[in-house]
Amino acid sequence: MAKTLLKNGIIIDGTGKERFVGNVEIADDRIAAITQESDETQFDTVIDATGKVVAPGFIDTHSHSDLELFLDPYLAPKVFQGITTELLGQDGISLAPLPEKYISPWRKNLAGLDGDSDDIDWHFKTTEGYLRNIEASGIAINEAYLVPHGNVRMEAIGLDNVIPNDEELQKMCDILRREMEAGAYGLSTGLIYMPCAYSQTKEVVELCKVVAEYDGVFVIHQRSEADTIIDSMKEVIEIGRQSGVKVHFSHFKVCGRKNWDLLEQVVELLEQAKREGIRVSFDQYPYVAGSTMLGVILPPWVHDGGTDKLIKRLEDPELRKKMIKDIEEGIPGWDNFIDFAGLDQIYVTSVKTEANKDVIGKSLVEIGEMRGKDPYEATFDLLHDEENAVGMVDFYGKEEHIIRLMKRPEQNVCTDGLLGGKPHPRVYGAFPRVLGKYVREEQQFTLEEAIYKMSGRPASVFQLKDRGTLAPGNFADIVVFNPDTIIDNGTFVDPAQLATGMEHIFVNGECILADGKQIYVKPGRVLRLK
Numbered sequence: 001m002a003k004t005l006l007k008n009g010i011i012i013d014g015t016g017k018e019r020f021v022g023n024v025e026i027a028d029d030r031i032a033a034i035t036q037e038s039d040e041t042q043f044d045t046v047i048d049a050t051g052k053v054v055a056p057g058f059i060d061t062h063s064h065s066d067l068e069l070f071l072d073p074y075l076a077p078k079v080f081q082g083i084t085t086e087l088l089g090q091d092g093i094s095l096a097p098l099p100e101k102y103i104s105p106w107r108k109n110l111a112g113l114d115g116d117s118d119d120i121d122w123h124f125k126t127t128e129g130y131l132r133n134i135e136a137s138g139i140a141i142n143e144a145y146l147v148p149h150g151n152v153r154m155e156a157i158g159l160d161n162v163i164p165n166d167e168e169l170q171k172m173c174d175i176l177r178r179e180m181e182a183g184a185y186g187l188s189t190g191l192i193y194m195p196c197a198y199s200q201t202k203e204v205v206e207l208c209k210v211v212a213e214y215d216g217v218f219v220i221h222q223r224s225e226a227d228t229i230i231d232s233m234k235e236v237i238e239i240g241r242q243s244g245v246k247v248h249f250s251h252f253k254v255c256g257r258k259n260w261d262l263l264e265q266v267v268e269l270l271e272q273a274k275r276e277g278i279r280v281s282f283d284q285y286p287y288v289a290g291s292t293m294l295g296v297i298l299p300p301w302v303h304d305g306g307t308d309k310l311i312k313r314l315e316d317p318e319l320r321k322k323m324i325k326d327i328e329e330g331i332p333g334w335d336n337f338i339d340f341a342g343l344d345q346i347y348v349t350s351v352k353t354e355a356n357k358d359v360i361g362k363s364l365v366e367i368g369e370m371r372g373k374d375p376y377e378a379t380f381d382l383l384h385d386e387e388n389a390v391g392m393v394d395f396y397g398k399e400e401h402i403i404r405l406m407k408r409p410e411q412n413v414c415t416d417g418l419l420g421g422k423p424h425p426r427v428y429g430a431f432p433r434v435l436g437k438y439v440r441e442e443q444q445f446t447l448e449e450a451i452y453k454m455s456g457r458p459a460s461v462f463q464l465k466d467r468g469t470l471a472p473g474n475f476a477d478i479v480v481f482n483p484d485t486i487i488d489n490g491t492f493v494d495p496a497q498l499a500t501g502m503e504h505i506f507v508n509g510e511c512i513l514a515d516g517k518q519i520y521v522k523p524g525r526v527l528r529l530k
Contacts, residue, residue, distance in 0.1 A: 001028045002045075002509065005038050006480060009049030012448055014056035014456035014469040019448060024054055026476045029509040029523075033472050045511075047504060049480050053447065056455035056470055057084025057141075057477030057507065058431050061219075061283045061462065062250055062414035064113055065143075066094050070120045070133070074140045074520055077417065080498040081431040082454075084477040084507050085467060085527070089146035090250065090416075091190030091221045096130035097151050097179060098122065105159065106151075108307035109194065111352065111389030112293025115420045128182040131526045138522035140512050142477070144464065145526075146219055147179040149189035149207065150196045159306035161198045169206055176210045183528025185462050186216035186246075191223040191232075192296055192335050194303035201235055208243035216529060217462055218245040226255040226340045226396075228333055229262055233269045240278040247273075248461060249282035251290065251416045252405055255396040256340025263401055270410060281461045283414035284405055286433050288397035289492065291416070291424035294348065294390035295383060297337045299326040307388045314384040324376050338364075341394040343375050347492075348382070350391035350421025356382060360422045361493075393424050393492065403444055406434070412458040413450075425495035429488025432499035436487030447483060463529060480504035 004026040011034065012019045025033040025043070040046050063086035065075060078086065088094060093110055103122050110116070124130045127145060134143055156172040157164050164172060176187065187207055189196045208218050218239065224232035240247040254263050273280045295303070295310070302313050302323060313319045327338050337346065343364040351357060359367045359382065367382065368375030383390060405411060413434055417427030426433075431454055438444045459468020466474045479502060486501025505513035510523035 003027050003032075003043045004045045004047070004506070004509070004511075005040060005043040006047050006049045006054050006478070006504075007038065007040070009052055009054030009480065010483070011470060012053055012055045012451045013471065014451055016448055016452040016456065024470060024478065026478070026506065026509050029475055031470060031472055031474050031476050034470060047480065052480050052503060053483050054470070054478065054480050055451045056468055057479050057505065058082045058413070058454040059084070059458040059464065059468060060086040060415050061248070061412055061458045062090050062416040063088055064090060064416070064418050067114045067117060067120065068419045069139055069143065070137055071117060073138055073522055074518065076498060076518055077419070077428045078415070079140060079505060079513060079518060080502055081415070081429065082479040082481060082502050082505060083141060083415075083431065084479070084505065085142040085144065085464065087144045087146060087185065087462065089148050089184070090188050090219065091193055092149040092188050092196035093190060093193050094148040094151060096124055096127045097155050097175065098125060099155050100125065102154055102159070105306040105308055106154065108387050108389065111387070112295055112391055113418060116352065116389060126182065127179040127184055131182060131528070135526050139524035140522055141507055141524040142467075143524065143526050144462065145184050146186050146188040147176055147184045149187060149199070149204070150193060152176050152179070152207070153195050153199065159195050161195075161304045163198075163200060164203060169203060172203070173206060173210050176207055180210065180214050180216060184216070185529045186219055187211045188219040190221035192221060194300070194306070197300055197303075201239065204239050205242045208239055208245040212243050212245040214529065215463070216245070217248050218243075219248045219250055221250045223333065224335045225253055226259050226335050229254060229259065230265050230269070233266060237269065237273050237278055237280070240273070240280065241276065246279040246461070247281070249280070251414065252282035252284050252411070253290070253397055254401060255290070255335070259340065260398055260401065263404065270408065281410045281412065283412050283458075284402070285414055285416050285426045285430045286402055286406065286438060287424070287426055288399060288402065289393050289395040289424065291349065291391065291393045291418050291426070293388070294379070294392040295388045297327065297346070297379070298383070299323055299331055300334055310388055311384055314380050320377070320380055323380070327376070337394055341396050345395040347393045348390060349393050349418070349423055351382070352386050352389040356386060391418050391421055391423070403438070406438065407445060412453045412461065423495050425488065425490030425492060428490040428495060428497055429499050432486050432501060433488040435483070436501070440483065440486075464527060465530070476506050476509040478506040
């Protein structure tokens, strides 16, 4: 049994309690003891943590490593932030379940969020198959999974814009129950992404009743984070009310200058849910810009039937005119990214082909200038040529709102990091940015509060058993960092920069970062809800 001693560290245990100086003893994959005195001769490795914070490994509750972990199982952008566990299957569209007949169209639909590759085996069919593939290939950090609503819908009724009848809805529930039995921690949906966006509230309520049977979590990219965010939040809370499920809002925010005054109503809805006993939480990344697939700028009808049909519609000049009209005039209930961010504040971050690599880092206005075309036409050409596999960053937010929501008791930190191309800097820096900018520099809250929001709180929300806090018997997912130097380094101009300040990281008792240098081992595990 391997034994490691972290001595004289500033222990912040992830519960929110005050720090203290002490030793953490690790035996095999667990924390054996937290003490004031230890016999150093009994340990294989002794690390002097004097002046350094010793804390639970951080938990990223919104990750997009679903495909990347097969290509790069060491995930340096996450490791250097101190992330030891992440939650996959986000936004209602991920890798599993995936029926064989839908592999080709689904890869195109997924590419803008999670990437695409011919170097992995896409024939895993179910969540169980997907999770077994992760275990077989090995991973540096722990991975948990949410069942994606869009995948369930696709298996049951395909990719068209249809409302399921009672029999079809029951089939969706049966599929979801099968996937939950594989150990998923809940259901995710993204009601701006196809085919999830085709669903009505009733469909989501019935699915959430299944999740509630397992005391799982309903994780939602809600229908609107902009003009109709109030109605959108009311829908989500009603889903929690009718189904009894625990509700977790993804990357919570208010988008667009004209909507900033809605924040007070947003906060009041959180308070109302709390008064009713509806269990609500949310995650947040600490930036005023977001990141997703560029295809979301297209009106919902363009996506009907999947990516292959979207590409055909982009070939029709008359349909392009209709797209521009709908974007400029708006569609009730649709989150119009160009309306709330602007063509000049949406930047391309990734493409699939070499031919269009020159537009990475450019705004839609700049792409129009580069191609000598109207920015709409240039953007439509790009989406067509790349088969919708284009990532973007959009600027929408307000620093005061970030701080206000960060301090809410429902909040925990996430990256929501898309890993391809020239990514959003949150991929590399969300957690260290909170510790460096908001705790050390601005003193918005204490280190104890911040670490709780990165470890103990998300572990509690998602029932990550024996993780998230430093306590004897818990798994030894532990970070050791310098509180005086921890910081993010990535910018929107140069985002792919590893964070600094992490010195040692342990996953299930095995060291994956020593003296600030990554060790290429795979002690991570697939976690399953029991």
